[in-house]
Amino acid sequence: MSPLAFIVLGLSLVFVPSDRFQPVQAAVGFALIGYQITTAVIPRVGNAFIKRGLGGRDLSKPGKPLIPETIGVIPAITYLFLMILFIPFLFIFGSTQTSGAQMFPKTMLSPYLSCLLCLQSMILLGLMDDLFDIRWRHKFFLPAIASIPLLIVYYVDFGITSILIPNVLRNWLRLTSNSVDLGFVYYLYMASVSIFCPNSVNILAGVNGLEVGQTVVIAVLLLLNDVWYLLIGTVASPSYSIHLFSMCFLIPFMGITLGLLKYNWYPAKVFVGDTWCYFGGMVFAVVGISGHFAKTLMLFFLPQIVNFIYSGPQLFGLIPCPRHRLPKFNEKDGLLYNSYTEYGAVDATSEQARQNPPLNRKLVPIILFLEKLKLLGVVKEYHEGQWVIKKTTNLTIINLFLVWTGPIREDKLCTLLLVAQFGVGFLMLILRHTLAPMVFGFDNSWSMLNRYN
Numbered sequence: 001m002s003p004l005a006f007i008v009l010g011l012s013l014v015f016v017p018s019d020r021f022q023p024v025q026a027a028v029g030f031a032l033i034g035y036q037i038t039t040a041v042i043p044r045v046g047n048a049f050i051k052r053g054l055g056g057r058d059l060s061k062p063g064k065p066l067i068p069e070t071i072g073v074i075p076a077i078t079y080l081f082l083m084i085l086f087i088p089f090l091f092i093f094g095s096t097q098t099s100g101a102q103m104f105p106k107t108m109l110s111p112y113l114s115c116l117l118c119l120q121s122m123i124l125l126g127l128m129d130d131l132f133d134i135r136w137r138h139k140f141f142l143p144a145i146a147s148i149p150l151l152i153v154y155y156v157d158f159g160i161t162s163i164l165i166p167n168v169l170r171n172w173l174r175l176t177s178n179s180v181d182l183g184f185v186y187y188l189y190m191a192s193v194s195i196f197c198p199n200s201v202n203i204l205a206g207v208n209g210l211e212v213g214q215t216v217v218i219a220v221l222l223l224l225n226d227v228w229y230l231l232i233g234t235v236a237s238p239s240y241s242i243h244l245f246s247m248c249f250l251i252p253f254m255g256i257t258l259g260l261l262k263y264n265w266y267p268a269k270v271f272v273g274d275t276w277c278y279f280g281g282m283v284f285a286v287v288g289i290s291g292h293f294a295k296t297l298m299l300f301f302l303p304q305i306v307n308f309i310y311s312g313p314q315l316f317g318l319i320p321c322p323r324h325r326l327p328k329f330n331e332k333d334g335l336l337y338n339s340y341t342e343y344g345a346v347d348a349t350s351e352q353a354r355q356n357p358p359l360n361r362k363l364v365p366i367i368l369f370l371e372k373l374k375l376l377g378v379v380k381e382y383h384e385g386q387w388v389i390k391k392t393t394n395l396t397i398i399n400l401f402l403v404w405t406g407p408i409r410e411d412k413l414c415t416l417l418l419v420a421q422f423g424v425g426f427l428m429l430i431l432r433h434t435l436a437p438m439v440f441g442f443d444n445s446w447s448m449l450n451r452y453n
């Protein structure tokens with residue numbers, strides 16, 4: 001389809017009224033327009049980005065070519081503008097053309113605007129990081145500040161901080177209520193979600209297409225979850241409008257993301273930059289928090305959670321963390337191999353130890369145990385009756401997959417990681433709607449109150 005036809009189709013979906021699904025139809029229209037703008041603009045601005053110094057070396061290609069970086073800012077800003085243009089279609093035209101007042105209550109305008117405010121701050125933070133390389137310890141917590149408007153709107157509009165307790169635990173503790181009020185702690189949890197989502201996307205990176213691909217997979221899983229609620233709910237139920245709200249954010253997001261993926265997929269023509277990782281991760285956080293399903297959201301982030309926990313020893317300084325933990329490219333066969341953290345000699349001088357710290361001896365049994373379980377690649381030597389660990393694979397699930405598969409081509413590795421993300425997420429989706437109601441004795445997807453997501 002020609003670009004013009006794409007835009008015309010998008011605009012007609014936005015403008016032509018339909019009955020029950022007007023917001024979704026308009027969202028699809030904005031997604032088509034977003035896809036078209038992103039795919040048209042990215043190839044035209046690449047050189048300008050490089051001229052301004054916004055380029056990065058593709059470390060997994062022969063000769064490490066320089067390609068534009070921070071390109072994620074193009075779809076991110078396109079998305080912001082589209083979502084601003086979307087406002088009248090959701091809150092003015094929607095209510096007159098259809099019975100939209102019921103479908104998309106005007107009370108959702110403040111969550112909508114707070115989401116946009118939060119995303120705007122994230123794009124700024126991401127850009128600052130790409131331009132000035134902000135230190136990890138500084139940038140890690142900044143998303144929590146960006147999420148303050150969102151949390152305040154949650155407090156003012158909704159304010160529910162109770163979570164359900166599993167039946168077994170309730171009976172065991174002989175509690176009369178099926179929920180417990182976490183109060184302030186629940187706000188801390190939501191702030192942590194807003195810190196976790198952007199950062200976790202950023203550290204599951206370094207393979208062409210993975211930063212963008214994981215956001216596509218999570219968006220698809222969240223959309224499937226939304227469709228579930230729309231199919232079983234009625235227009236009058238609160239869960240209906242909040243999942244419609246979520247879809248209105250995620251469908252245009254899919255449009256711009258697929259446009260970006262076209263250029264970031266192997267062999268990448270552009271890098272997305274931290275701007276994209278923060279922005280993409282934050283889209284999920286804002287949707288989950290304002291849609292009151294911040295806990296369900298975490299089910300779809302399971303690979304990112306595992307990657308974060310697995311990375312813990314390197315992130316928190318227990319073992320050295322090199323600037324890049326991405327796999328090592330072998331120019332001879334064009335395959336990716338594990339990358340390693342190397343440890344200094346135990347008898348090193350203090351200057352040598354500062355440059356390359358030796359491994360804490362207490363960690364040796366744990367490392368050998370993880371190696372036995374095939375959860376870590378280890379290079380070791382037997383010396384004077386004991387094992388000396390020379391190096392271990394970097395602690396990312398990307399490297400873990402390489403431990404399991406052996407050397408593999410970059411696009412295959414990325415596909416494998418994305419298929420695994422989808423498989424785990426889909427399983428979680430099924431469990432969320434089958435096992436959870438049994439365990440908690442209550443399923444908010446059937447509830448008119450939708451209080452405990």
Ligand code: UD1
Binds near residue numbers: 069205273
């Ligand atoms: C995070 C990871 C780091 C990983 C990097 C890759 C942690 C704590 N940090 O750091 O280990 O190496 O992402 O993005 O886990 N690059 C490629 N191919 C790709 C993507 C990136 O070669 O497909 C390289 C390019 O040189 C690019 C650079 O990585 O310029 C981008 O790294 P950056 O996003 O700045 O790294 P961090 O987010 O700080």
Ligand code: MG
Binds near residue numbers: 202273277
């Ligand atoms: Mg990054």
